[in-house]
Amino acid sequence: MNQLGNFTKGFLKENPVFVMLLGMCPTLGVSTSAINGIGMGLATTFVLVGSNVVVSLIKDLIPDKVRIPSYIVVIASFVTIVELVMQGFMPALFAQLGLFIPLIVVNCIVLGRAEAFASKQSVGSSAIDGLGMGLGFAFALGILGSVREVLGSQSLFGFKLLPGDGMLVFVLAPGAFIALGYLIALIRKA
Amino acid sequence: MEYVIIIIAAVFVNNIVLAQFLGICPFLGVSTKVGTATGMSMAVLFVITLATIVTWLVQTLVLDPLGLGFLQTITFILIIAALVQMVEIILKKVSPSLYQALGIFLPLITTNCAVLGVAILVVQKDYNLLQGVVFAVANALGFGLALLIFSGIREHLELMDVPRRMRGVPIALLTAGILALAFMGFAGLV
Amino acid sequence: MGRKESTIEHPGVVAEIRGNTISVRILSVSACASCHAKGACRMAEMEEKHIEVEHPDPQSLHIGQTVTLSMVERSGHRAVILAYALPFAAMLATLILVGTVSDHQALAGLAALGILVPYYLILYLFRRRLSRYSTFRII
């Protein structure tokens, strides 16, 4: 597969959320607004790219049997970096995303990519793969966040589209499930 | 009374799956057989409790005194991963037949975000150990409750003519959404 | 007529035949792996386990053959209770007991972890008794 394909497949064809149904927890948890969704997506992208690069750099140094723990350490390090940096420089967003930032560690997309892709490919394509997947994730979260924001508070990226309150359900937990359910039904090939 | 409140809050009002969006993957993944779901809930109960005790000890005895709070994510994930594996090894050593029966009966228990999430939440909420464990147990029970209810629904839906597009994950998410809607009735209980 | 009980079934591959004892390799997958995306998300969560099964007619099997193992659901539940529910109860009880008696949280925590050692030791002593419970069949 060419590099461009590696990059774009994450958006629709292999979208981690809509098609592969990975990382459901953060998807549902932080998509209360478009901004939150995209913020989370970008944080994940950073971890993905970083860990993909490092993993593909050190892949030959790691004995098979400690592969997974080593990868976990690598990923957890990047997550911690994101945590610290966000806490320092984006405290508001960090407060919004809360628990889900440390939970990037267990997001299957991240480990899955490290394990399935980066551990076999070159640094360059691993980075691109990570970027593609990460942005695909961000894209999905952004869409879900937008839908929930528009329906839930009649605004988008914080701008009020219509006066009034919107359907509160979509800001709350049930709306997350319902909106994602219909989005997946819409996007999947029936 | 304090514990009762923690339990009611975690099981009903802020159900870990339906309101906090943790452990969605196993929730959507395993929950098609009622028998398996109960077994799985039991296993998760044990693992979450064990992980909470260990991580609490590490946090209060090691990380906090040394000012290493920022290493929380990375240490917790490593500890939990190792713990889960250790339980497996011990079980295998202790009783191969038990271990075999579990192998057929249950999917593997993994370090999913529910386990890590609860461990982190316990620290975030400044609980002492007993509170923390009660909180963890309550969350595990909430997880089990959601899993059990849901496995019943899924088993039932499997026999129904759900429209093609909605089959599988979309209808599961939708059902989870309505369930979350129903659980909002418990709002304000604590 | 024997009433049929609910059973759990699991595919496996015959790995070894020793007399009437057949060793079957099964692949145990993680909870999330039962979702269809496991191809993309295949972390450590796959393990091979060997299950020993008695078979009356080992000649009918050959190594590498795909077979289905079946187990009565009830023995699955019993295994869960022994492996998880009881140690959980022991842990919780110790924690509460030591916690209230000594008022020292860390101690209580360590004691709760410590109780698992004797528990599993006891389980170990009874392993022969336990092996009677879980019986598998090849179907």
Next chain:
Amino acid sequence: MDQTVLFALLSLGTLGTGSAVILYFVAQRFKVIEDPRIDVVNELLPAANCGGCGYAGCRNFAEAIVKNESLEGLNCPVGGNEVMQRIAAALGLEAEMADPLIAVVRCSGSHEHAPQKVKYEGASSCAFAHNLYAGESGCPFGCLGLGDCVVSCDFDAIYIDGSTGLPVVDIRCVACGACVKACPRGIIELRPKGKKDRRIYVSCVNEEKGGPARKNCAVACIGCGKCVKVCAFDAIRLENNLAWIDPKKCTLCRKCVAECPTDAIHELNFPPRKPRGEEAAAPETQTQLS
């Protein structure tokens, strides 16, 4: 060095070693890495999960292929030779060329040929109707027309023709065999597709004697044996009053088709017949023979 960094180093180092030890023991025993070739093969398979290969799903089939280390006797009917060849190439194995098959409905008891004598009401299930009674035309072997085969087909390749009441197989058929299993009367058979899709087969499964068979259906095989006699290639077998053409021996010469007094033998996709007497010299027959 900063104290925090030192502590971090110490505690994480301990932890790392700790997990290394644990994982060492874990790995010793049972950590497996799935054979990556399974994935490769799985990717090549059509993901229809129809079970036509004899395995529970595509992935199981992929496992079987990789484990088997040979493609002998393994075939994915959906992907056909093309896919098997690609798999062979990927694994460095030899692919067996299988004749492509297709489902053939061996009943011609349409409303016209086998008039309806009674009317059926009830569950739309051939399996149930088969247990209940002989069928609307009275033929106890013929198609019940309730479409169990249609339901079983994952490829929408078989449908009931409203005017005849009989199932029709179209080109989407991948010969997965689901309908063969579904039909309670064993009417459907997987037969070689044949060159240019040409096929000759006995379109009847009635094992009654001539009289009773004829009574219910004008185009039933009556077991008269004329086709057996006329076949020069010994391709036709007569058992239980029913003729069956062995596709391995049949050369598509079409002699039997003309001979059958009840038109029970069907030919498909042949050019219109030349006047009698010339067919032996027909070029198709020649190529088939060689």
Next chain:
Amino acid sequence: MKQLTISGSPHVHGQDTIRGLMYGVVLAMVPAMLVSVYFFGLDAVRVMLISVGACLLFEFLIQKYLLKGPVSITDGSAVITGILLSFNVPSNLPWGILLIGALVAIGIGKMSFGGLGRNIFNPALVGRVFLLISFPVQMTTWPIPRPIVAEGITDAITGPTPLGILKEGLRKGESLQDLSSQLPDYLTTLMGNHGGCLGEVSAIALLIGAAYMLVRRIITWHIPAAYLGSVVLFSGIFWLIDPTYYADPLFHLLTGGMILGIFFMATDYTTSPMSPSAQLVYGAGAGIITMIIRIWGAYPEGVSFAILIMNAVVPLLDRGLKPRRFGEAIKAQ
């Protein structure tokens, strides 16, 4: 003689049909509909018409254009959903919100699962709770009933429901005795002259319908009895413990759509369990959850949530509580 027909036995069929049962339920709701029109005037008619019309329309559109299957809007189930949805909203609800409610009830609650008989949750309640959480203001602004004969049609004034008064008052620390002057008496709640949804106001009209359904055997006694019993028991115990803080059972029964829920919504075939024992557990569970929400929850009334929660448990109940099998009780001698 014409052609013979063949089929498996039995060769005869009883009287019941889906339509017969569904329109029976509709008929049972007529008294309550009339009372609601009496109290809320044209507004009630408007809400009911929009709700039923929208439910039918959405069901039609979805069946025809999304599912591309047969259209079965005449079977009466969507009519019931429409009426019950309108019974569960205040009479002054804006039409836009009502449309959303109908879309949610039919689209999310029913058709997404495949339509009649396949849904897990009570469609009307899905719509209702969705609205309640989405539009808390509009959904909790209750016009005071003003019998049309008395006043003619004017803009209604709004006021709280009896349960609302109770919850608010208790929160402020007032005792029931303090509140009793604000609360309607039993006769008023029975007749329906107090604030609330269309269908929760007149207990007597609903009871007439319920009696009709029981007599015609459209519903059986199990669910209502268990529901009623557990509510009475639960609220009774607390009432006996502290009558200044906990309202009496009769008050709970006659307010907050309890009668509507017990007889018309908890009994929905599709979303309730099958065996009598499971039905008893289901009813009792719904009663207990209702009372828990009423007494300790944020919402003054809990019927909708309780029924939805029990709906979710129905598959488990069906699985665990089987009908008594012949030959099971008495072991082989």
Next chain:
Amino acid sequence: MGGVHPPEQKLTAGKAIEVLPVPSVLSIPLGQALGAPSRAVVAKGDAVKAGQLIARGEAFISANIHSPVSGKVLKVDEVIDTSGYRKPAISIQTEGDEWMDGIDRSPELVRECLLNQEAIVARIKEMGIVGLGGATFPSHVKLMVPGGKKVDTLIINGVECEPYLTSDHRLMLERTEEVLIGTTILMKGLGVSKALIGIEGNKPDALEALGRLAGAYPGISVHALKVKYPQGGEKQLIRALTGREVPSGRLPLEVGCVVNNVGTAFAVYEAVQKNKPLVERVVTVTGKSLTRPGNFLVRIGTPVSALIEAAGGVPESTGKVINGGPMMGKALTSLDVPVVKGTSGILLMDDTSSARVEVEPCIRCSRCVSVCPMGLEPYLLALLSANEAWDRVETGRAMDCIECGSCQYTCPSGRPLLDHLRLGKARVGQIIRNRRN
């Protein structure tokens, strides 16, 4: 538990039993009794007398068949049976009416039975008596109580809960004493001292007739039962009369009972006291548009068409001809099929009254669950069967279903529940058999 109450429609309850003239050609299927088909002992061209053994039941569960008429064997071949499939049968051309020696055809009552237990069973076996309540189970097998089992009660099934059918009712009225004597013989054959006769409350005349005479027969008592379908089902009847429940998958023997139909009791009387094999039976021919519905004494092997002819011919509006009652009977594909030992009635139904209602989705109304006399969940079993989840069909105890049809009768959605259940039972039965081997 459970049950429905379909309109009774006992049109022929007041019609006395008529003797149907002997037809010229009869065909007697070899597989009339439950169990293995009998083997023909005559060949084409043989001359036979009425009452002569023409096929022998050789398996353990199998029954002898006797010629119902005198005449010549036309062929031993296949005929279309009730379902349209071909089954082996003996065809006989009637010639005269000559009976085997020793058969007493006089109406005279013979009260005293001199045979001992073994001889009774042997006689019943020899005479080819099978249960006439519908299942045609060879009666002698029921009398041979396996060692270790203890039977204390004989139950005589005079319930006749199927709508329309009245043959048992007429038999109880017109052959009251014979039925009672038959019962006494069955008691002796079984070695029990107690017999309970169960009759639905809607047949007061039969209750009265039997009740009046029963006093003279020690051990026999007559009981009125609640009118509901399927009160006559063996297990339901046992419970109604004794309070005992036959455990799932077991025989009535398990609770010390044996159930026989009143027709069987009458046939036993004739076999033991009059040496007469089972060659004729009472058949109700009924239907709302029939001009002459009635109860007929018919030779086994008589074509159904002849029977209907006697009842006034097939009305134009007929849509369905049913062998048996409307709840459990089998629809016929052709009127040429013969009356067999198990034929209790021939019911002609109009298109409209027998047409199935439109099938709609199950609305989970739970009516089927509440009417199922066996406490099953028909909606679920049917759904599982349609989804081919055979293991769950089995654990749901589909095999307990007595195929009474109450569930399908009552289902407002018109679901073909019993159709699916039958299929499920067939498949599960197969699976169980395979597992045994």
Next chain:
Amino acid sequence: MAKRESSFKNMVITLLSVTGIAALSLGGVYNLTREPIAEAQKAKLQQAIGEVLPPFSELEEHEAMPADGPDPLVFYVARNADSIVGTAVRTYTDRGFSGRFTIMVGFLPDGTIHNTAVLEHKETPGLGDKMDIRKAPWSEQFRGKNPAEYRLQVRKDGGDVDAITAATISSRAFCDAVQRAYDTQQQKGGEKQ
């Protein structure tokens, strides 16, 4: 390069080095971000104090136990030169819909409320969170009111405060928090402890 073999030694070494490197780099990042994080936290507080008080030059901080609460309130006394401009009180309530929330209330020396700001809360988005000025103008009504004559209760309870629609509980709790701040300020707010 060939994969390294999974010997025990190799594994320990690998994991040690991986964790070691991780620890080193994380320690590094932590040291780098320690400052900004502390800054950010302080800034949030500063901003809140700035919002609720008129401009000032010095700030002084002390704590005091309220009469009716489990935890102390924090007082930030703001001065310009020597005159007190006002006092910001970090107060809380446990009667929120989802438990405790903390707000900052600024009082002018005469006890008039200058402004309020929400610090942390878990109230329902779209309902209770309207008490946050960034979400809705609801809390503007407190500006310039003196709790001495202004009854800090929602109208439903006979006070002067208009409740947030459908979030009376949050509104009530908000009043509770402000009242607690006012009471404590009146009793012991002025003096240091």
